[in-house]
Amino acid sequence: MRRSLVFVPLLLILTHSFAQHTDESSNLKRLSMYQDSLVTLGNIMINNENELERQNANTMFVKTLVSALKTPNSFLFQFDSVKSASILNSPDNRFRIISWHVMNEDGSYRFYGAIQLNTGGPLKLFPLVDYSPLLQHPEDSVTDNRKWYGAQYYKIIRVTGDKSYYVLLGWKGYTVNSTKKVIEVLSFKNDKPQFGMQVFGTSRHDRIIFQYTRQASMLLKYVPEDDLIVFDHLSPPDEKSKKDPETYGPDLSYDGYKLINGRWKYVDNLDMRNVPDGHDSDITDPKKQAIQDRSSIQNNN
Structure with missing residues (x-):
């Protein structure tokens, strides 16, 4: 028995x-x-x-x-x-963000995405709705997932402290003449995503947006050894073009944001010789990939 x-x-x-x-x-x-x-x-x-x-x-x-x-x-x-999509897990494995783009006929782009929380159970998914055309002041706007400043992300940086949040580096194809890159801030309020936060030095910007000519490529990367976001300094080709960001391009100097006590302090004129791996060889600009895939699209470097 x-x-x-x-x-x-x-x-x-x-x-x-x-x-x-x-x-x-x-x-x-x-x-x-x-x-x-x-x-x-x-x-x-x-x-x-x-x-x-x-x-x-x-x-x-x-x-x-x-x-x-x-x-x-x-x-x-x-x-x-x-x-065709960028799929990134947060460093703490709390969530992952999926983002991608579709090119319009006029050479502009629309972005799509979602945030999946790591629940260990039923799916908790937040769709990301590209609200870019309707955001009049995107650098100064805090939004939710339904009013997302669309981008295709390639890096997530976790920042801990009194204000815990994540920094996202992303590419944002813009028009037939210019491209954008974005330093986005993601946080969670009552377990719901919120985009934008004033953490950039003395600036009141909620996110940092770079615009430059589509004929150029721009460095924007994170150097974890130095807690530093490094980027090309963008300049116009001449004095007459100062008010036209579509003409801007890298001028062979570099600036950055240094993480100090949970905030990002602006640093100019960085000596790239002291920054490990100055250019990311493992990051494929989705725009360049699209050019390779769609060889008939011209002027898309």
């Missing part, structure tokens, strides 16, 4: 373990299938010459991504094969 009593719980444990393993295997297979679909749709979003086809692919991409993220334990799946 005692042997039977011991055997029954053991059988239940083994059965539960097998069922759990089967569920995990099934979820992994499902996520892999979703990933294959996202890869195909992403290629159409970037490569197709027809704007309507790109937009239709994007619509399906959004629906497929949401379905994939509803799969149990989806937060643990990296979607490594999906190159």
